[in-house]
Amino acid sequence: MIPAASQPSPDTHVDIPVALREPAHQVSPRxxxxxxxxxxxxxxxxxxxxxxxxxxxxxxxxxxxxxxxxxxxxxxxxxxxxxxxxFRIHRWEVTPTAIHTRAGWLTIENRVAPLSRVQTVDSTQGVLMRVFGLASLTVTTASAAGPITIDCLDHEDARRLVQELTEITGASEGDAT
Missing domain, CATH: 1.10.287 (Helix Hairpins)
Structure with a gap:
């Protein structure tokens, strides 16, 4: 039992770590x-x-x-x-405030970037990706960690996501730095 003197008062703010939930969307099954x-x-x-x-x-x-x-x-x-x-690990999500990705298979990387920090949004589709109807999305942010990449999206989902991110980041003020 914690002595009464060392217990936080009801008015004291206690930071409780919040677990980061996994992003909502999987990449294309293709x-x-x-x-x-x-x-x-x-x-x-x-x-x-x-x-x-x-x-x-x-x-x-x-x-x-x-x-x-x-x-x-x-x-x-x-x-x-x-x-x-x-496929089980790769996930992505765009919220009104951030982009969140999880990627890898031996080493798993979680990345969250505020949309206010987005500088460019690029879509790429190599020859083999075109055969499978896939595209990759690269979101460059003002971050030392480098760009965020979402590999193997359905090419239509990638196109819509580029449009959505462009609209969101174009509406925000500032220079994303």
């Missing part, structure tokens, strides 16, 4: 096959390099076969596990 294909492309390069090196080296030591197995299986595990896990 992100999973997109991430799987991009991981498969990267894995293919690793597999070709590993198999070529293995084939070209004469008189291989015994452990080179073990190394080849790891070089073939690790990218396969990445292709199979990463896209689904990443």
């Amino acid at each position: 992100a999973v096959p997109y991430w799987r294909v991009t991981a498969l492309i990267t894995a293919s390069v690793v597999w070709i390099a590993a198999l070529t090196t293995y084939a070209l080296v004469p008189q291989r030591p015994w452990w080179s076969t073990l190394l080849l197995a790891v070089a073939l299986l690790a990218p396969l595990a990445h292709v199979l596990v990463m896209p689904t896990l990443r």
Whole structure:
């Protein structure tokens, strides 16, 4: 029991930490096959390099076969596990006052930026993203942490979000610094 003298009075303000809730929206479900294909492309390069090196080296030591197995299986595990896990983690939300993102799969990053600090809003769509109907949104803020990126939005959602953020930030006064 806390002695009466050390208990805060009812008029005393006590800061109670508030847990940051997760952002409301997931990225497009088409992100999973997109991430799987991009991981498969990267894995293919690793597999070709590993198999070529293995084939070209004469008189291989015994452990080179073990190394080849790891070089073939690790990218396969990445292709199979990463896209689904990443989809579960990636989320975003724009409120009237801030943009909030959560991204990653090994290291998870939460970013919240006040809309009053937004300087630019950019949308990008590479060739493979166009095939999957996806786009990425980059929101540059007056922050040393760098821009906030929302990867793999449905391209129509990205277009609407660019328009919405442009309207919100254009209506606010100041220079976003």
